[in-house]
C-alpha cells in the first residue's frame with residue numbers, strides 16, 4: 470500500500486463516484502511527496518487515509534463541500550491529520566460531503582452528489598458520503614469523516630463499512646470546521662473493525678489546542694476477545710419500532726443471535742425519551758450552526774462575491790451566493806430558535822430534553838448493561854432524489870444515530886448483512902470513554918456475522 474502511484478491509480482479508477490474533490494494530478498503529486506516524507510516506523514506507515522473536506526489539511530484545499538469556501542487553503546492542519554501523518558499515513562485527498570456536513574445523502578454538496586458504490590441510483594448516505602463511498606468501493610482501507618448527528622455511522626451503514634464515532638472529547642476538534650460544537654467529533658471509516666479502530670487510536674488523545682478534548686492517553690486497541698462471555702448487551706425497544714424496514718429487522722435479529730452465541734447476555738431495555746431526539750437535535754444543531762457559520766462573511770475566508778457597494782451588501786451577496794439551500798435553512802432555523810422571544814420555547818427546552826436523553830442512557834448503563842445494540846438506520850440506502858424535496862424525511866434518517874451525539878457517547882456501526890444486495894449496519898452504543906469494550910464486541914460480531922450475505 471505504500472506505493473503512492475498505486476494508491477493514486479486506485480482512487481482514479483473510482484472517479485465516477487464523485488467521492489473525491491481533489492483533482493487526480495494534485496493527488497498524485499502530493500502522495501508522492503508524502504510517501505517520501507512518511508516515517509517508516511509509524512504504525513500506519515504507507516496507509517492511505519482520505520479526509521473529509523471539512524477537516525483542515527495543508528496539502529489540499531478545504532471547501533466543506535461549499536461554494537463559500539471554494540479553493541480555500543487552510544494555513545494550519547487539524548490535529549487528527551497531523552497525528553495521522555506522524556504515524557506514517559498518507560493523506561489520500563479530500564472527500565466530498567454535504568455542505569458544512571449538513572445532510573444525510575451527500576446531495577447537499579455544492580460539488581455534485583456522491584454515487585453509492587454498489588448502486589448508482591442510490592445515495593451513499595451523508596454527510597461524510599465521499600469517505601464512506603471510497604472505503605466501500607475498496608479503493609482505500611480507511612478515511613476520516615465527521616459526526617454531528619450520525620454522519621459517519623449512517624453512510625458507513627449504507628456503504629457496508631465500519632464507522633466509529635468516538636466519545637465527545639476523545640479526539641481533538643482542532644481543525645475540524647465547526648458545525649455544532651457541542652456535538653461534533655471526528656470519526657473514522659474502515660474496511661474492517663481493525664482498520665477503523667487503529668486509525669481511531671492514532672488520532673485520539675489529548676490536545677492542548679482544543680479545550681474540549683479530554684486530557685487522556687490515546688485509545689488502547691483491545692485484542693479480539695475469545696467470546697462475549699460476561700457482556701450484557703441491551704436492546705432498546707424504541708429502536709425497533711413496528712415500522713422498521715423488515716430487512717433491517719431481520720438482519721438485526723440475526724446479529725443478536727450471533728451475539729448470544731458468542732456468550733453475550735441480551736436484555737431488552739427502554740430509553741423513553743428517544744422519540745424526542747430528532748426534534749431536539751434539529752433545534753440544537755442549527756442553533757450552534759447559525760453561530761458558527763457567522764464567520765463566513767466574504768472578508769475572512771474563501772472567495773468574495775463581487776458587486777457589493779458597502780459592507781452589508783458584501784455580506785449579503787457573499788452569504789446569499791455562497792451558501793446552498795440546506796445551510797441557509799439551518800441558519801434561519803438556528804437564528805429563530807435563539808431569538809429573544811423564542812429562546813425559552815425552543816432552545817432551552819431542547820437543552821432540557823438533551824439532559825433527559827443522556828440520563829436515559831445513564832439509567833440503563835447503571836443497571837448493569839455494558840453496551841446497546843440497535844439498527845444504525847431505519848432503511849438501507851435510499852434512492853437519489855427520494856428525500857431531497859422533503860427535509861423532514863431526510864432528517865428522520867438520523868433517528869437512530871443522533872442520540873449518541875446528544876449524549877456524547879461512543880457508537881459504531883458494522884455491516885451485518887444485506888437486503889436485496891444493499892448493506893445493512895448494526896450499531897453498538899457504548900459508555901463514555903469505553904470505546905475499547907465497544908470495539909471488542911464489534912470484533913466478536915464481525916468474526917461471525919455473514920456481512921455480505923442476504924439477511
Ligand code: GLN
Pocket residue numbers: 570571572573595596615616617618619620621648754867
Ligand atoms: N444528517 C445530520 C444532519 O444533517 C447529521 C450531520 C452530521 O452528523 N454532520 O445534521
